[in-house]
Amino acid sequence: MFVLEFxxxxxxxxxxxxxxxxxxxxxxxxxxxxxxxxxxxxxxxVVILIIILKVNLATAIFSFGIFSAVAxxxxxxxxxxGYYLLVDLDSLNGFWTWLYNVPILALSKFNxxxxxxxLIFSVILMIPVYFLVKIGVVNYREKIDxxxxxxxxxxxxxxxxxxxxxxxxxDLGV
Numbered sequence: 001m002f003v004l005e006f007x008x009x010x011x012x013x014x015x016x017x018x019x020x021x022x023x024x025x026x027x028x029x030x031x032x033x034x035x036x037x038x039x040x041x042x043x044x045x046v047v048i049l050i051i052i053l054k055v056n057l058a059t060a061i062f063s064f065g066i067f068s069a070v071a072x073x074x075x076x077x078x079x080x081x082g083y084y085l086l087v088d089l090d091s092l093n094g095f096w097t098w099l100y101n102v103p104i105l106a107l108s109k110f111n112x113x114x115x116x117x118x119l120i121f122s123v124i125l126m127i128p129v130y131f132l133v134k135i136g137v138v139n140y141r142e143k144i145d146x147x148x149x150x151x152x153x154x155x156x157x158x159x160x161x162x163x164x165x166x167x168x169x170x171d172l173g174v
Contacts (some may be wrong), residue, residue, distance in 0.1 A: 010062065014140050019057055024134040026050070026059035028126045033060070034067025035078075035122040037115055041108035075114055082117030 013023065033048050050060050071078075086096060099105050109115045 009058065012139060014056055015145060019138040022054055022056045023059045023137050024130045025053065026056035027131040027133045028032040029055060029065040030060035030063025031067045031129055032119075032122045032126060034069075035071045035074075035125075036084045036118040037109070037112075040115055041104070042056075042119055071118065075118075078121060079113045080117070082113030082115065082123060085120065086111065086113060086115055093174065113119035 029046050029050050036043060049055075050057065085092065096160055100111060110119070116132070
């Protein structure tokens with residue numbers, strides 16, 4: 001039952017008049033929260049951005065949930081990538097040492113291989129994910145939703161008295 005409610009809320013967001021930009025940025029910022037370890041300084045900054053910027057909070061939470069599950073599967077990849085950045089790239093050792101000596105930045109846990117790998121990976125993915133979600137929302141609204149509304153089954157359901165009663169109750173806000 002939870003899955004059906006979840007899908008219904010997602011479709012409601014897609015059909016709403018919320019800007020595709022707001023939905024896309026919510027999804028991209030939620031992805032960063034989901035892919036990176038939650039208790040870190042950069043995630044506090046992302047949460048503040050979600051609150052300050054006009055992004056869709058429900059989409060950010062949805063994305064956070066999806067990518068949190070994915071993160072457990074790809075943590076070994078993040079560890080390898082973070083290890084490469086922090087240890088194997090000798091040219092960056094001075095930069096990492098300087099960064100670690102900055103008092104507030106040391107709290108960011110960037111010296112953890114999983115944190116570093118997942119943060120850089122998610123920041124790299126942020127812009128492509130934003131554009132892919134935006135294209136998906138626009139295509140859904142212009143093409144897919146129109147087709148779904150014209151299905152005979154949907155028209156049959158909307159023609160019943162039960163559905164009209166549902167609409168009256170929904171419009172009352174009960």
